[in-house]
Amino acid sequence: RKQASEYSTSSSDDEIEFKPSLTHKAKRALRRRRKLEKETKQLIKQEELKRLHKAQAVQRQLEELEERQRALEIFGVELERELRGEADSGTKDESQMLHEWFELVLEKNKLMRYESELLIIAQELELEDHQSRLEQKLREKMAIDGKSK
Numbered sequence: 001r002k003q004a005s006e007y008s009t010s011s012s013d014d015e016i017e018f019k020p021s022l023t024h025k026a027k028r029a030l031r032r033r034r035k036l037e038k039e040t041k042q043l044i045k046q047e048e049l050k051r052l053h054k055a056q057a058v059q060r061q062l063e064e065l066e067e068r069q070r071a072l073e074i075f076g077v078e079l080e081r082e083l084r085g086e087a088d089s090g091t092k093d094e095s096q097m098l099h100e101w102f103e104l105v106l107e108k109n110k111l112m113r114y115e116s117e118l119l120i121i122a123q124e125l126e127l128e129d130h131q132s133r134l135e136q137k138l139r140e141k142m143a144i145d146g147k148s149k
Contacts, residue, residue: 040139044132055125058118065115069108076104 079101081087083094 044136047132048129051125051129055122058122058125062115062118062122065111065118069111069115072104072108072111076101076108079104 078087079097082092083097083101
């Protein structure tokens with residue numbers, strides 16, 4: 001009996017020693033997982049901020065572009081009136097006005113191409129943002145326990 005009780009005591013002592021090390025490992029793994037999740041969230045936030053800043057810059061450029069296009073439009077209307085003889089052209093001859101008009105058309109086309117590029121960049125940013133949100137949803141769903149799924 002004495003040996004049996006010693007044996008069971010030593011056996012329970014081993015279990016006690018084994019359980020804390022297991023929980024310690026589990027705690028360490030949990031800490032690592034939380035740390036990785038936190039770092040991932042920080043990276044996601046940084047990416048979102050970068051996209052936000054880029055989107056704001058694109059928006060500012062589009063507004064500036066719109067102002068330049070309006071100014072060109074006003075100048076173009078005045079130039080067309082002068083070419084038709086509706087307005088007083090003053091000292092300008094017709095060939096000079098035609099040259100200015102063609103330059104104006106070229107500038108307007110250039111601005112329209114630039115606007116198209118900016119709109120494509122804005123669309124890319126929207127798609128990247130949508131992708132990021134979908135990835136976050138996927139991570140959340142993957143984190144759910146198997147029983148809950």
